[in-house]
Amino acid sequence: MLKNKSVVSIEDVDSDDLNDLFDLADSMLKTIEKGGSTDLLKSKIMATLFYEPSTRTRLSFESAMHRLGGSVITVSDVKTSSVAKGETLADTIRMASSYSDIIVIRHPLEGAARLASKFANKPVINAGDGSGQHPTQTILDLYTIKKETGSIDGKVITMVGDLRYGRTIHSLIIALSKYDVRINLVSPQILKLPDYVYTKIGDRSRIKEYDDLSSVIADTDVLYVTRIQKERFTDQNEYQSVIGSYSVDKELVSKMKQKSIIMHPLPRVDEIRPEVDELPQAKYFKQAYYGVPVRMALIYRILGE
Amino acid sequence: MEKTLRISKIRDGTVIDHVPSGKGIRVIGVLGVHEDVNYTVSVAIHVPSNKMGFKDVIKIENRFLDRNELDMISLIAPNATISIIKNYEISEKFQVDLPSRLVGVIKCKNQNCITNTHEPVESEFEIVSKHPLVIRCVYCERTMGEKDIFS
Numbered sequence: 001m002l003k004n005k006s007v008v009s010i011e012d013v014d015s016d017d018l019n020d021l022f023d024l025a026d027s028m029l030k031t032i033e034k035g036g037s038t039d040l041l042k043s044k045i046m047a048t049l050f051y052e053p054s055t056r057t058r059l060s061f062e063s064a065m066h067r068l069g070g071s072v073i074t075v076s077d078v079k080t081s082s083v084a085k086g087e088t089l090a091d092t093i094r095m096a097s098s099y100s101d102i103i104v105i106r107h108p109l110e111g112a113a114r115l116a117s118k119f120a121n122k123p124v125i126n127a128g129d130g131s132g133q134h135p136t137q138t139i140l141d142l143y144t145i146k147k148e149t150g151s152i153d154g155k156v157i158t159m160v161g162d163l164r165y166g167r168t169i170h171s172l173i174i175a176l177s178k179y180d181v182r183i184n185l186v187s188p189q190i191l192k193l194p195d196y197v198y199t200k201i202g203d204r205s206r207i208k209e210y211d212d213l214s215s216v217i218a219d220t221d222v223l224y225v226t227r228i229q230k231e232r233f234t235d236q237n238e239y240q241s242v243i244g245s246y247s248v249d250k251e252l253v254s255k256m257k258q259k260s261i262i263m264h265p266l267p268r269v270d271e272i273r274p275e276v277d278e279l280p281q282a283k284y285f286k287q288a289y290y291g292v293p294v295r296m297a298l299i300y301r302i303l304g305e
Numbered sequence: 306m307e308k309t310l311r312i313s314k315i316r317d318g319t320v321i322d323h324v325p326s327g328k329g330i331r332v333i334g335v336l337g338v339h340e341d342v343n344y345t346v347s348v349a350i351h352v353p354s355n356k357m358g359f360k361d362v363i364k365i366e367n368r369f370l371d372r373n374e375l376d377m378i379s380l381i382a383p384n385a386t387i388s389i390i391k392n393y394e395i396s397e398k399f400q401v402d403l404p405s406r407l408v409g410v411i412k413c414k415n416q417n418c419i420t421n422t423h424e425p426v427e428s429e430f431e432i433v434s435k436h437p438l439v440i441r442c443v444y445c446e447r448t449m450g451e452k453d454i455f456s
Contacts, residue, residue: 009446088424111419111444115426130417132445196448199439 002301006117006124010135010171011200015178021297022143028293028300032067039069044303047100048074049092050127051107056266057127057137060291061104061299068296070303073100090119097122102303105129123302131165137265138171140294144287145222148261152176158184158216160246161226161271163193168265169226170197177201184216185209188242191228212245217255223248223281225264225271249273253281263287311362312347318366320388321378326351328381329361331455335377336370344368376410379403380454383435406431407440414453418445 002017013021031038046065050058062072089112096103097120105116106127113126113133128134145152157176163169163185173193176183183206185193198204210216217223225248233239248262253276256262264272264284276282324332329348338346345366354360369389370378378385379401389397409427413420420428420442429443438451 089419090425107419108417109419109422109445110415110417110447111413111442114444114446115419115424118426129419130445196446199433199441199448200446 002298003304004123005302006113006120006126007135007298007302008113008117008124008126009133010138010175013135013139017301018139018142018175021139021294021301022146024297024300025143025290025293028067028296029290032293037067037069040300041065041068041070041303044068044070044102045100046070046072046102046104046299047096048072048104048127049078049096049106050075051078051105051112052128054106054127056288056291057106057134060288061125061127061136061295063292064295064299067292068300070101070299089115093119093124096120102299125298125302128167131167131170133171134167135171136291136295136298137168138175139298140287140290141168141172141224141263141265142175143294144263144283144290145261147290148283148286149221149259153180155221156182156184156216156219157222157224158186158213158220159224159226160186160213160248162191162228163187163226164191165229166226166265169193169224172224173197173207174200177203177207181206183207184220186211186213186216186246188228188238188246190233213252214255217252218257220256221260223256223260223262225262225268225284227264227267227269227271243270247271247273248276250275250279253279256281311349311352312364314393315345315347315364315366315390316393318344318364318368318390319370320390321363321365321382322360322386322388323354323357324361324363324378324382324385325357326359326361329363331381332361332363332378332385335381335455336365336374338365373410375401376404376407380407380411380438380440380451383438403432403435406443411454413442413445413447414449414456415442415445415447418442418447420444 065072093116102123103120104125104127105113107129110130110132112129117124126133126135159169230239260281261283262281266288329350347364349362351359352362383403385401387399388395407430413428430440433439433441439448441448
């Protein structure tokens with residue numbers, strides 16, 4: 001039960017909650033597709049505090065709250081807010097929770113959302129904390145896999161790119177480890193999955209690491225691609241060689257199963273070529289689209305009757 | 306045969322016994338025993354022990370330990386015995402107890418953790434495993450092993 005609870009980590013949402021959210025997201029999706037909104041959360045207020053730039057996450061949270069009939073208050077630029085005057089996050093959160101019914105926070109420091117949940121007297125949703133967790137992205141990633149492939153169990157999921165710093169990857173692997181799936185991790189050595197993520201996974205036998213994509217691509221049902229950031233490399237020649245070997249183009253997709261899907265948390269840069277966008281496997285824009293019904297479902301479960 | 310003491314009895318202070326052999330130096334490190342110390346500290350390393358094979362023993366004169374220091378010792382030596390000595394007699398003896406949560410005892414090694422800023426919170430860790438020692442920051446959720454904790 002998520003009623004009045006904070007969602008800081010994907011571990012705050014159990015498998016019953018997830019199944020319930022998927023069902024509810026289906027009905028929210030139908031509402032959106034009919035072009036409608038609801039008044040389920042009329043008179044409820046969401047405060048969004050984004051201490052880091054965000055496009056999709058912020059827009060989809062705000063869209064979700066509006067579609068539920070609620071309203072949104074926000075700090076448009078934290079640089080001009082009280083944070084710039086040296087106010088602690090704890091004080092900002094105390095204030096924001098007295099003005100709203102739910103708080104959505106993104107922050108560059110890991111643990112910021114957990115801290116916020118301790119000082120707020122209202123539920124807090126983590127919209128990403130440093131290279132830590134991003135639970136709502138994980139819920140919508142799981143929803144996308146289920147919706148676009150029929151089920152999560154039984155799938156071979158290949159994750160490629162920055163597995164070290166990518167927060168969406170960390171939350172997703174922890175969540176997927178509770179399903180009957182095989183996970184292939186493909187990354188350059190310096191961007192491998194950190195040990196502290198492995199410590200959260202019970203059965204590691206279904207996770208295998210690879211250096212290149214070609215050996216696993218034909219077997220893959222879900223290819224989850226993440227952006228490799230240039231600034232992670234001290235040697236720019238190494239970056240150029242890595243980015244080339246991990247990019248997804250038409251030729252690579254031709255080796256994939258017809259019913260396999262390609263996902264990406266976006267924004268993408270060079271890792272998926274634009275020529276792939278029109279192929280049936282490309283589901284990353286659909287994935288972003290599902291952000292609204294999934295977040296509607298979550299907000300409603302926390303604040304609704 | 307009369308048993309001889311490697312370190313003589315102390316009048317007042319604390320004896321930390323049953324420290325795993327080789328960990329004594331680490332224990333005095335976390336207790337802040339440095340070059341400018343103004344009380345007497347004796348450390349016996351690799352002492353034969355019936356129970357442990359070999360062990361380290363530390364005697365600190367005229368100093369008693371607080372809760373945080375005992376928690377730190379429990380991280381290094383989970384089976385250590387603490388004796389409080391008053392006027393050459395043991396006034397209290399107990400085993401350290403690794404708590405399920407460590408609050409305000411050590412800093413999170415993740416430099417990007419919110420607890421390493423000016424926020425009004427103490428560091429907080431939960432114990433994931435005692436053998437081997439693994440703790441997890443309640444805030445950033447990073448895990449740390451013994452090597453990370455004491456590096």
